[in-house]
Amino acid sequence: MKHRNWFWGLFFLLAAVFVLASPFGIFSTIGPMTVLATVLLAALAVESGANRNYFGLFLSLALIYAVNQQPLHLFHISFWLLVLAAVFAAIGCGMLFPHPYKSPPCGWQGAGGGPGFPGPGQTRDDNNNPAASVSFGSACRYLHGDCLRSARFSVAFGRLDVFFDQAKLSPDGADVFISCSFSGMELYVPKEWRVVDDLRMSGGTVEDPVRPVPPAPDAPRLTLSGNVSFGKVALHYI
């Protein structure tokens, strides 16, 4: 998937720089483990920055500073202060420069959960354009739309299970926008549907099991987009 290529591409490019620079003694004062950690964190920082994931970006930079401050004789800052500063910076940037989500469907006026999302713990009643937002909790959402066009689900520090098996997709398919941070999201999808994975990941995973019988090319299409930050989205075909 393209987001994984991003990360590993950057990782190997930086690793190549390290290998070339090693014979010249540039990294002689820094241990190989420190360099490896720096390369990994730098790749994560760049990927997070590209996705406007401020937590990933600032935490990676803070960790880079923490692992390198002793070997490079940088100004000493305690580890927890660095983490705290990174969290504050991420919150501040998140407020000043929110993620440019697509405009919400059907004139939905979101509140609290970001543009297009309902407030935490709330759901939207439009069966064909549902939305739900969960923070620090768990919830199940059963969709009943007879012409599902779009959906928006946001979960932070919690768990959200969404069941699509009672819904019927619009002939043009449906777009589901997901925001999953430090959380788990389980999607139960009919096994006949075609699922297009456009999710971006920053320290997160998407579990998409291989189906023994692949869906037909003209099967109803469900497109997943959005961001998974330090969380997991699992698909279950039922």
Added chain:
Amino acid sequence: MKVRVETVDGLEEDEVVIRCRSADSDAVRKIRRFALEQSGEAPKIACWEQGRELYLPLGGILFFETEGEHVYAHTAGGAYRVRHRLYELEKILPPYFARASKSAILNLRQVYSVTRDLPSSRLVRFAGSHKEVYASRYYYRRLRMRLNERSR
């Protein structure tokens, strides 16, 4: 309330007659429900699906859940709209149904497992279905008690 048992010679089948001032009282409803359960007639509930009116046996319903403005009865294979509100269902459902959260009433006979998930909620799974419901902390203690009673 007076209780009277009459023995009648030559009666083909036992018969329960409830003589009451109003059929809407809680006590009358409970007695009627109990008598129906004893007679083997499975209680049913009216549901709607795409303009059709269906009568589903309550024993096959896993849970009732509010979704937006509507209440749905979930079976293992489907979900059907119900006209009643949850608080109305609480009054008319048999005792093997119990409230699990503000938005759900469970069929205790269909509960397969309860998993402790986050501190604030418990995940309830049902026999022979992928469906699940979260029980809130507020209702969980009572639900746990009812589940224990079931297993005795």
